[in-house]
Every structure is written in C-alpha cells, then in structure tokens.
Amino acid sequence: MSVTVLLFGILAVVAVASGISTVMSRNPVASAMSLVLHFFTLAGIYLTLQAQFIAAVQVLVYAGAIMVLVVFMIMLLNVGREEQMRENPGYRTIIGTALGVMLAFQVGKTAFTDVAGRHVLPPGSAVTGTTEALGETLFKMYLFPFEAVSLLLLVAVVGAVILAKRKI
C-alpha cells in the first residue's frame, strides 16, 4: 500500500467522523468546530487528488471565511443546546432504513470487489490541478462567468446588509 492510499484512508475516516459529529452534536459551537476539521480533511483529500489550488482555496474560503461567519452568528445569537426533535416514527423510518441499506450495499460493493480494472489517476494529473493550469482555463474560457460571479458577490453583500439591518 502506498503512502497516498494510507493518507486517503485516514483522511476519509476523519472526514466521515467529523461530518457525523457536525450533524449529531447538540452544542452548535462543537458542531462548527467539527465542520472546520471536516473542511481541513477535505483539503487533504484534494491534495491526494493532486488538486493543489482547490485544496488551498478550500482552507481559505470554507475553513477561513465561511466558518468565521458561522461561529460569529452562533456567538451573536447565543443559541443553547437544542432538545431532541419530536419523534414521529412510521413510514419515514422504513423509507430511511431502506435508503440506508441501499447506500451500505453500494459502499460494500465498491470496497470489496476486485481492484483490477479500476480507474487510476492518469500521469498528467499533477499538471491539471496547479494554479497555473486553472488560471489559464479560468481567464481564457471562463472569463465571463468569472466576471458574473463578482456581480453575484456584490448582490449578496447588498442583500445581506438589507436583510440584517434593523432600519434602512
């Protein structure tokens, strides 16, 4: 087993565990901290895919900007521990269990079938994920969407101010 496979395994386990802890935790701050850990492990998984740029942006945007905003909101609203939602079992439990079994079956099928003939990372993939290659594509083929996103961010900023302000 190579180092990359070992690293992927460890990161995948931590990512799933921190994801579950995000969803299950009763304390919102603990939930947010698990999500930060989750974002860092995902950045590591992007590195095993040799996508350096996306890994760096993941840490900057998600673990940096978005999570600071979320933690700020939790502190601002001072929300306490939440009680369990009212239980209403019945057909939902049955559907949920069936879908869960289907997922487990798919995961098992992927994990335990023959390894030969699987898709492996092609040799040129280290070049595809660099900032240089992505910048080349972004500013040549996707220049208009890039500019449109700047407009979207401006609209979002104005919208957030209007929504959150008491009196405009």
Place this chain on the structure above:
Amino acid sequence: MNLQSVPLEYYLTLSAILFVIGAVGVLTRRNAIIIFMSIELMLNAVNLTLVAFSQFFGDPGGQIFVFFVMAVAAAEAAVGLAIVLALFRNKQTVYVDEVNIMKW
C-alpha cells in the same frame, strides 16, 4: 488488497457518504444554523465528486466549476446567515419548526 493509488470509485463512495450525512442533518435538525452547516457539508461532497472527475479525466473545467460553487457558497453564507439574524430579531428563535408562518 494491494492498492498502488486510490481509484476513482473510492472518492465517489466517500462523496456519497458525506452527502448522505449532510442530507440527514438537513432533515433531522431544528437549529437553522446547523441546517445551514449541513448544506455546506452536501456542497462539499459534490465538490469532491467534481474535483475527482476533473483530475481523473484531466479536464480543468470541473475544478473551475468548484471554484464557482465556492463563490456561490460564500454568497449563500452571507445571505443565509442574514436571514437567520432577521428571523431571530423578529421571532426570538432559530428553530425552524417554530417558524411556520409561510406553511400551508
């Protein structure tokens, strides 16, 4: 099992598991901020799929798309949290089952 590199299928499986965790969070939690974080989990699971396919097929377009998804997620974070703040100001709660004024 003797693997030299991680196959594409493993990334897709991990992504599916993370997406399901996020979906369960959206469906079972009451706190609007935690529902918001679960949506981020689901967005990240899809991003993982896009990056994996992009790297395995040698096409940078998928990673450009992830870049745009991150920009939209940042905009969504700003607007979504402003909505939660406005909600808390008007109804003194962030629990979605206590906000049913637009339900029919």
